[in-house]
Amino acid sequence: MYSLSADQLTFVQKARELAQNVLATHAGDVDEKGRFPTESLAALAEAGFYGLLIPKELGGQGQSLRVLAAVVDELAQACASTAMIYMMHNSAVNCYLAEPEKFADVLKDAAMGRHLGTLAFSEKGSRSQFWAPVSRAVSASGGVTLSAQKSWVTSAGHADGIVASCISADGSGAAVYLVKKNDGGLSITGGWNGLGMRGNQSNPMTLEDVDLGDERLIGEAGKGADIMLGKALPVFQLCQGAIGVGVAEAAFQAAQKHITAVGFEHTGTKLSDLPNLRAALAEMRLEVDKARAYLVAVVGKLEAGDADAMLHVLALKASSAETAVKVSDLAMRACGGAAFSKHLGLERAFRDARAAIVMAPTTDHLREFVGRLLVGLPLFG
Numbered sequence: 001m002y003s004l005s006a007d008q009l010t011f012v013q014k015a016r017e018l019a020q021n022v023l024a025t026h027a028g029d030v031d032e033k034g035r036f037p038t039e040s041l042a043a044l045a046e047a048g049f050y051g052l053l054i055p056k057e058l059g060g061q062g063q064s065l066r067v068l069a070a071v072v073d074e075l076a077q078a079c080a081s082t083a084m085i086y087m088m089h090n091s092a093v094n095c096y097l098a099e100p101e102k103f104a105d106v107l108k109d110a111a112m113g114r115h116l117g118t119l120a121f122s123e124k125g126s127r128s129q130f131w132a133p134v135s136r137a138v139s140a141s142g143g144v145t146l147s148a149q150k151s152w153v154t155s156a157g158h159a160d161g162i163v164a165s166c167i168s169a170d171g172s173g174a175a176v177y178l179v180k181k182n183d184g185g186l187s188i189t190g191g192w193n194g195l196g197m198r199g200n201q202s203n204p205m206t207l208e209d210v211d212l213g214d215e216r217l218i219g220e221a222g223k224g225a226d227i228m229l230g231k232a233l234p235v236f237q238l239c240q241g242a243i244g245v246g247v248a249e250a251a252f253q254a255a256q257k258h259i260t261a262v263g264f265e266h267t268g269t270k271l272s273d274l275p276n277l278r279a280a281l282a283e284m285r286l287e288v289d290k291a292r293a294y295l296v297a298v299v300g301k302l303e304a305g306d307a308d309a310m311l312h313v314l315a316l317k318a319s320s321a322e323t324a325v326k327v328s329d330l331a332m333r334a335c336g337g338a339a340f341s342k343h344l345g346l347e348r349a350f351r352d353a354r355a356a357i358v359m360a361p362t363t364d365h366l367r368e369f370v371g372r373l374l375v376g377l378p379l380f381g
């Protein structure tokens with residue numbers, strides 16, 4: 001489906017192996033306890049996946065967004081929390097790659113599996129409208145100090161690098177800085193007990209007079225939108241597309257297995273003898289296949305530099321998130337009370353699927369953005 005070369009396929013096969021042998025083993029416990037998937041992240045780091053997008057000359061694997069999408073699809077089928085943490089890491093890496101020489105040390109560390117990145121865009125003051133940070137950097141000798149209330153930061157307390165947005169010190173626009181885990185003034189200010197994606201530690205974080213030298217500025221002060229929307233967003237959107245597909249695939253697989261395996265003793269028939277359940281399975285399968293085909297088409301548009309690529313990059317997350325919600329809902333209904341209990345692993349997919357709807361840009365935002373582009377209006381009105 002992803003039209004990969006033999007070389008590219010080795011990454012996907014390795015990801016599938018890790019997904020089945022490591023991620024799937026811990027996913028239930030991670031969800032139950034709401035704990036960080038340490039074993040899964042360690043396995044990804046060890047196998048070189050932290051450096052998937054990083055050029056070979058910096059020690060990475062030099063792979064494309066197409067390979068990343070296929071890898072994230074595999075990971076999400078086993079543990080959506082791990083896939084999301086990995087998505088945030090790659091979004092951060094693509095920001096560092098805006099200035100590969102300046103961030104060479106960080107990129108080399110990531111390629112070696114020693115640096116996990118994340119994004120801290122959402123703020124208490126502007127909520128889901130992350131493109132409009134309210135915190136403002138203050139000029140200081142050799143850089144700035146930053147105080148900010150970041151409302152959700154995936155991998156909080158675990159990520160080594162936090163790509164944080166703010167208003168530039170001169171007030172001319174946004175600015176994006178690399179904040180490091182051990183920087184003075186950085187703290188976690190809340191817990192994480194989510195409905196879904198329970199393993200990703202998306203805690204609120206507070207920055208209080210954090211000193212950030214000019215060497216931490218990513219891109220230009222005042223032009224942070226180029227980094228947020230031009231570097232982080234495309235990777236975030238594509239990976240979210242792949243997570244939606246992976247979660248929907250997991251729901252379908254669990255439903256298919258259950259419906260094919262169990263039946264009614266008193267009639268000697270199986271659940272699969274019921275035409276309504278076969279129809280539900282057919283609908284789920286088609287939805288997953290359509291979503292994966294759209295993901296691959298959008299990757300192709302990005303690679304080709306098509307004029308409408310950005311419209312589809314925006315539409316992809318909304319479309320994929322809604323597919324995951326629909327398919328996991330169909331699977332829950334088709335598998336009855338067995339799905340309502342935890343042993344099929346279906347209700348986890350049902351809960352995990354819902355996170356993408358409300359993660360910014362939310363489905364509401366994306367429909368508005370796509371609608372504005374379709375009628376010739378600028379993205380932000």
Ligand SMILES: Cc1cc2nc3c(=O)[nH]c(=O)nc-3n(C[C@H](O)[C@H](O)[C@H](O)COP(=O)(O)OP(=O)(O)OC[C@H]3O[C@@H](n4cnc5c(N)ncnc54)[C@H](O)[C@@H]3O)c2cc1C
Nearest residue numbers: 119120121122127128152153154197202358359360362364
């Ligand atoms: C599991 C999880 C992990 C996350 N991880 C991170 C992270 O690592 N980094 C990060 O920066 N953020 C992260 N977030 C935050 C996320 O991106 C959003 O900022 C957050 O979910 C928004 O929640 P809110 O309550 O502030 O929404 P609100 O802004 O209060 O929105 C409420 C509703 O209003 C709608 N709405 C808001 N504005 C508009 C508009 N202009 N047009 C139409 N409808 C609108 C929304 O769609 C939503 O339905 C995470 C969120 C979740 C759920």
